[in-house]
Amino acid sequence: MTNSNDIKVSEELRDIQGGAIGFFKDHERFLFINCADAVTGKAFLTELEPTLANGLEVRRFNEAFSENRRHNGDPDALQSTWVNILISRTGLAFIGAPGLETFPDEFAAGMGARNALIGDVGTSDPSTWQAPFTGGAEPHAVIILAGDNLADLDARRTKIEEMLARHGVTIIGRQDGDARPAPFGGHEHFGFKDGVSQPAIEKFTKSGKGGTIPPGDVFIGYPDSEGNISGQPVSTPPPAPTPYNPTPVPPQPQPLPDWTRNGSFVVLRKLRQDVGGFNTSMANAAPGIGLTPDQLAAKAFGRWPSGAPMEQVSDCPVTGNPALTDPSIEAPAILDAKNINAFDFTDDPDGNNVPRGSHIRKMNPRKDVLPDGDTSDKHRLVRRGIAYGPEFTPGEPAYGQTVPDNQDRGLLFINYQASIARFFEFVQSHWANREDFQQPGDGKDPIISQDTPDGPFNVPGHGQVNFARWVTTVGGGYFFAPSLSGLRTLTK
Numbered sequence: 001m002t003n004s005n006d007i008k009v010s011e012e013l014r015d016i017q018g019g020a021i022g023f024f025k026d027h028e029r030f031l032f033i034n035c036a037d038a039v040t041g042k043a044f045l046t047e048l049e050p051t052l053a054n055g056l057e058v059r060r061f062n063e064a065f066s067e068n069r070r071h072n073g074d075p076d077a078l079q080s081t082w083v084n085i086l087i088s089r090t091g092l093a094f095i096g097a098p099g100l101e102t103f104p105d106e107f108a109a110g111m112g113a114r115n116a117l118i119g120d121v122g123t124s125d126p127s128t129w130q131a132p133f134t135g136g137a138e139p140h141a142v143i144i145l146a147g148d149n150l151a152d153l154d155a156r157r158t159k160i161e162e163m164l165a166r167h168g169v170t171i172i173g174r175q176d177g178d179a180r181p182a183p184f185g186g187h188e189h190f191g192f193k194d195g196v197s198q199p200a201i202e203k204f205t206k207s208g209k210g211g212t213i214p215p216g217d218v219f220i221g222y223p224d225s226e227g228n229i230s231g232q233p234v235s236t237p238p239p240a241p242t243p244y245n246p247t248p249v250p251p252q253p254q255p256l257p258d259w260t261r262n263g264s265f266v267v268l269r270k271l272r273q274d275v276g277g278f279n280t281s282m283a284n285a286a287p288g289i290g291l292t293p294d295q296l297a298a299k300a301f302g303r304w305p306s307g308a309p310m311e312q313v314s315d316c317p318v319t320g321n322p323a324l325t326d327p328s329i330e331a332p333a334i335l336d337a338k339n340i341n342a343f344d345f346t347d348d349p350d351g352n353n354v355p356r357g358s359h360i361r362k363m364n365p366r367k368d369v370l371p372d373g374d375t376s377d378k379h380r381l382v383r384r385g386i387a388y389g390p391e392f393t394p395g396e397p398a399y400g401q402t403v404p405d406n407q408d409r410g411l412l413f414i415n416y417q418a419s420i421a422r423f424f425e426f427v428q429s430h431w432a433n434r435e436d437f438q439q440p441g442d443g444k445d446p447i448i449s450q451d452t453p454d455g456p457f458n459v460p461g462h463g464q465v466n467f468a469r470w471v472t473t474v475g476g477g478y479f480f481a482p483s484l485s486g487l488r489t490l491t492k
């Protein structure tokens with residue numbers, strides 16, 4: 001396993017699948033597949049592997065793209081189409097992957113079986129999930145195609161489909177992901193700019209606009225933020241359960257097999273967003289606590305739809321109250337990379353600007369002091385998701401028991417990590433879904449706590465509202481993104 005000082009980044013990046021680095025494309029196509037048997041499954045993977053995008057080419061392309069946009073302003077001048085594959089526990093078992101018994105419990109169980117912990121109950125219960133995730137089922141694998149140009153993307157998909165057919169691999173589901181059209185590109189369906197705070201992966205991605213995390217928080221085989229090497233056994237005993245952390249993550253008992261090095265665990269969730277319901281909730285609840293619907297919606301996220309912070313930013317101070325009026329109107333430079341994340345809540349301990357229950361403060365409490373000596377930095381999420389579904393039309397029928405395809409929209413949430421228990425599951429169950437995180441009365445994350453129909457949300461200085469749920473889990477699974485060398489080992 002690798003010491004951080006010995007990392008030859010280019011070599012490692014050449015081995016890593018590029019999706020973890022970030023495709024950041026406007027269009028993605030997902031093919032959910034099942035193999036007929038191990039032999040044909042391996043034959044397919046053998047043919048697919050040389051065509052997969054690695055981290056180095058994706059990183060170089062992204063850098064060239066940004067450079068080109070800065071100098072020429074032409075986003076279409078550089079285009080690419082990338083392909084990656086994620087494999088589920090079922091898929092790995094099916095092709096006889098060695099050492100699966102050393103994989104963590106949550107991965108072995110799968111997302112559907114972890115529903116009580118992560119709050120997929122009621123209308124988000126796996127029994128309600130769409131194919132191919134029906135009842136919590138997981139496909140053997142997911143092929144992700146990502147591209148700038150739809151014609152190129154379709155051509156590449158056709159080639160992959162021919163390859164699948166040749167090997168007798170069945171497509172059991174399809175999903176399209178598309179950035180919203182201009183002027184909403186980069187915004188999720190409730191209207192807020194997404195992907196604003198993203199941690200850079202030390203040495204592997206360019207330093208970004210949301211802090212830096214060690215490679216072992218994302219990839220197997222590297223030092224992580226707990227001081228361990230990801231995928232290696234931990235010598236210290238697990239901490240005793242506490243009220244803050246009643247379910248400590250069991251230590252890795254044995255090393256993960258060598259073929260997992262440079263791989264990453266991936267959470268994929270199809271989260272449906274009820275835009276009409278969200279708008280109605282804001283309109284109904286805001287007047288009762290002396291806010292406008294737009295202000296309440298911003299308080300629920302902890303940012304303005306533009307992405308602007310609701311805190312004062314020292315290099316871009318504004319005369320108005322940034323918690324009540326979007327500060328980018330007065331100071332557009334607040335949206336620049338160096339300013340947009342230049343706040344850490346130390347000036348806002350009570351949440352008068354950004355409620356402690358808001359989505360971004362739940363997901364990244366920054367410098368807030370957490371129980372048990374825990375810190376926000378140990379649970380940063382590397383998000384690589386994309387929006388799906390058609391645009392919302394004002395006046396369209398409210399969501400009922402069933403949602404027609406032409407109204408089905410939301411977020412394909414995707415994140416990469418070295419441990420699903422320590423990253424996705426921890427923040428979803430211990431932070432988002434808990435009314436008493438950080439403090440009793442803060443309320444649940446109003447955006448992603450899918451477990452109750454009337455979650456309380458506290459807006460300090462204004463009052464408490466009880467929100468309906470507008471985000472429903474309609475499918476998802478836990479996957480592993482093996483490295484390219486790992487895939488070659490698996491297919492031997």
Ligand code: HEM
Nearest residue numbers: 188192193194195196197271360363364381411428448471
């Ligand atoms: C439909 C569901 C969701 C919507 C509409 C949504 C939307 C947003 C928006 C608008 C932001 C602020 C901009 C940014 O920093 O990217 C954000 C931040 C974030 N979201 Fe979500 N999100 C959703 C689901 C999730 C889920 C399921 C998780 C993980 C459990 C998550 C984790 C995060 C994290 C880690 C941040 C960055 C926090 C920070 O560092 O400030 N989101 N999300």
